[in-house]
Amino acid sequence: MSKLQRLPASVGNAESTPIAAEKLISGNPTNMLNNMFTNAKENFFCGVWxxxxxxxxxxxTEDEFCYIISGKAVITDADGQSETVEAGDAFTISAGFSGSWETIGEVKKFYAIYEE
Incomplete structure (x- = not known):
């Protein structure tokens, strides 16, 4: 039987997820990931980052839905087009996207990821 699972806006049980050195452009960011749900096929995930x-x-390589809980970030695609996202913004990023993510200060988001 399925049940409703609420997702609190918390990184309470989060794991630190470092950025690989070869991907780092600037700064020394600390990422925290609290994956709260993985489906039985292990191709759908959601939680707080x-x-x-x-x-x-x-x-x-995945499709992702994001909802910014707090803070601000700038997402830039491979062609140099930038979008600023901040608290209250919801958006998707499709598999195949390449570019950069820049956190301004600190940011927290809900995410839902689907992988083929």
Whole structure:
């Protein structure tokens, strides 16, 4: 039987997830990941992620839905087009996206990831 699972806006049981040195562009960000749900097929995940200030390269193999809980970030695609996202913004990033993520100060988001 399925049940409703609420996801608190917390990184309480989070794991530190460092940025690989070869992807780091600037800063020394600390990322925290609290994955709160993984489906039976292990291809759908959701939870809360946060980061301190820094900038790194992105190369998405998954589709992701994000909702910014607090803070601000700048996402730039491979063509140099930038979007600023901040608290209250919801957006998706599709598999195949490449570019960069820059956290301004600190940011926290809900995420839902689907992988083929």
């Amino acid at each position: 946060s980061s301190t200030e820094g900038k790194w390269e992105l190369n998405y």
